[in-house]
Amino acid sequence: KTYPRTGSLFGFVAYDKISEVCEKIMIVQRDNGDRKNRKHARLKYTIDDLGVETYKKMVEELLGYKFEEAKPYKIESNIDYFGWSKDETGLNHYTCFIENGRVEDVAGKPQKEGLKKIALYFKEHNVGNFRLTGNQHILVSDVPDDHLDTIKKFLKEYNLDNLNHSALRLSSASCVAFPTCGLAMAEAERYLPVLITKLEEELEKL
Incomplete structure (x- = not known):
């Protein structure tokens, strides 16, 4: 059985410890997650199986220190x-x-080639980084000012700087579904761009 679940609060950590804490959270999931039942493999099920406090304690043992008391926050x-x-x-x-x-x-959008070109440039000049966002987009990061023009040139050359899209498309996302996911019952990723275009056309009529 699958189900939605909101996140659990472990506590507070300083900014410079975020990467370390995330790594340890994933190590506990790696070592304790369900590898036999795909429907039960996600982190939320491991936390529910072990219990929030037990999972938190296992993370703290790997870290060598405890989470601080949670502080007020607001997700806007x-x-x-x-x-x-x-x-x-x-x-x-x-x-x-x-x-x-x-x-x-793909035609007019050689993203893979462009990102490879940027990666090779970063490696050659020992600058830059890539990061993934929670919404499946890519950050070309840590670019010093003296390398900015070159990176802008690469982004434009490989159409990676194209942001001329509606807010609806920029905020859209889907799971893979067909043909990759064995649990899928319909198209999702391959059809979503078509659906967004149809919705954009209808919204223009309003």
């Missing part, structure tokens, strides 16, 4: 902010729109 948005931004350290970051999270080379 879960959307991605596309385009360029500059962080407090002066580095630049660009959020690329990757439809349904699938990087591919």
Whole structure:
């Protein structure tokens, strides 16, 4: 049986420990998750099977320290902010729109080739990074100002800077479904772009 579930609160950690904590959470899932029943393999089921406090304690044992008491917080948005931004350290970051999270080379959209070109440039000059967003898009990250023009050139050349889409399309996402998922009963990823286009056309009539 599958079911939806909201997240569980473990506590507070400092900003510089976030990556370490996320790694340990996934290690506990890796070592204790259900590998026999795919429908029961997700993290939420492992937490429910073990119990929140037990799972939290296992993470703390790997970390070597305990979570601090939770602090007040407010989630105001879960959307991605596309385009360029500059962080407090002066580095630049660009959020690329990757439809349904699938990087591919198709006519007019050679994304895979473009990201490979950027990756090789990052490696050659020992700068930059890639990050994935929770909404399946890609951040071209940690770009110093003196490399900015080159990265902008790559983004434009490989059509990775194309943000000329409706808010509906920019916020859309789907699971893979056919032909990959054995649990699927209908199309999803392959049909969603077509559906979005139809919805956009209807919205234009309003």
